[in-house]
Amino acid sequence: MNIHPTSIIHPDARLGADVKIGPFCTIGSEVTIGDRVELVSHVVIEGKTEIGDDTIIYPFAVLGVMSQDLKFQKTDTMTGLKIGKRNKIREYVTVHSGTPASTGTEIGNDCQIMVNAHVAHDCKLGNDVVVGNLVQLAGHVEVEDFVIISGCSAVHQFCRIGRNAFIGGITGIGTDVPPYAIFEGRPGIYRTINKVGLLRHGFTNEDLMAIHKVYSAVFSKSEGAMGGDATENLKKVRREVSDNKYAMDAIDFMENRSKRGAGDVRVLR
Secondary structure: OEEOOOOEEOOOOEEOOOOEEOOOOEEOOOOEEOOOOEEOOOOEEOOOEEEOOOOEEOOOOEEEEOOOOOOOOOHHHOOEEEEOOOOEEOOOOEEEOEOOOOOOEEEOOOOEEOOOOEEOOOOEEOOOOEEOOOOEEOOOOEEOOOOEEOOOOEEOOOOEEOOOOEEOOOOEEOOOEOOOEEEEOOOOEEEEEOHHHHHHOOOOHHHHHHHHHHHHHHOOOOOOOOOOHHHHHHHHHHHHHOOOHHHHHHHHHHHHHOOOOOOOOOOOO
């Protein structure tokens, strides 16, 4: 291991093989760091935090400290933070520990959390997620795989963002975002399917057409509520796209996984 002499590492911390710790880092007693992890400099890691192999953490990131949730302000009640493998956590990122309200804050594998982003207590991020500069995720936000959240966007607590969704820059998300969609604006609203992102991940034109058909049924009116005719349209379109797993996943998200009204938004025509 390559550990700079100015760093303070609790003797009970568990460090993997070939860990590199630069100057002025602080690592607490309950921290577990995997193999080949690099802390560039001035990194603080506290609480019940696990960092997966081959992750790199840039200067002034603060991970695993007590959350800002005023209901839970004792360090011995925090449920911790788990970060997967091969992540890039950039400068000034803050990721807080989970509270007794959940099993902890979690970040999957191969994610990039960019400069000055905040991931609050009890958030769950999947794999291959990109969180842009200055993005703010409130408590209990869930982000599925392959999501991109562009810079300066903010996500309300308890919102869920479906897989392969794209959030435009400076967007305010107050409802759930269905998978494969682009949301943008203040408040964030549905624009269209994430065509470029889906093609990059191997979706076919038939997949795109099926997903678009679902969202056309839901977001067809300027009022945009997921009720009345939209609900009836969704029942009809289900029969037309039943053989496409992605379209059916979009329907399942809106009918079952969404808790904050994935369809309760206005749509600009």
